[in-house]
């Protein structure tokens with residue numbers, strides 16, 4: 103059986119597209135309407151490709167299914183810069199493909215981080231995300247400044263609720279408000295992206 107190798111490209115919006123995808127001409131169609139753009143999001147997956155259906159892709163069908171389960175249920179595939187869970191399956195397939203085929207470690211970036219790096223606005227973007235993360239704890243800090251002992255309990259309960267809320271937001275909306283994710287992302291950015299003129303992910 104002839105196996106089809108995937109081949110990846112990144113469009114102007116930072117979306118990874120597979121050139122071997124059976125629906126490729128449709129995926130790269132220019133001047134899409136708003137509805138077509140929305141539909142594209144649902145097509146950017148191996149599951150809409152005939153090579154997945156016929157099981158003649160470089161990645162066996164069972165492997166693709168396993169990766170998809172991991173993407174949906176675990177934090178394994180998250181943006182190296184902001185901690186957001188990666189929504190698009192093809193972004194993950196590209197990373198895995200480069201690792202297994204060429205032994206190349208690739209960063210995993212969400213589209214927002216990709217766009218901000220491309221436009222040279224990542225430091226501002228990360229600062230905004232860090233502010234958002236810290237805002238969740240502001241009421242606790244005010245409660246701690248206040249001298250009444252009861253406030254300590256309220257502050258603790260509040261901080262715990264904020265933490266639980268962050269877990270729900272990350273799992274359900276794939277958006278990370280965890281300071282640790284963002285600080286790790288800042289380190290990653292300084293190490294691999296700072297002072298680099300462009301992002302070369304191809």
Ligand SMILES: [Zn+2]
Nearest residue numbers: 181184212215
């Ligand atoms: Zn990101």
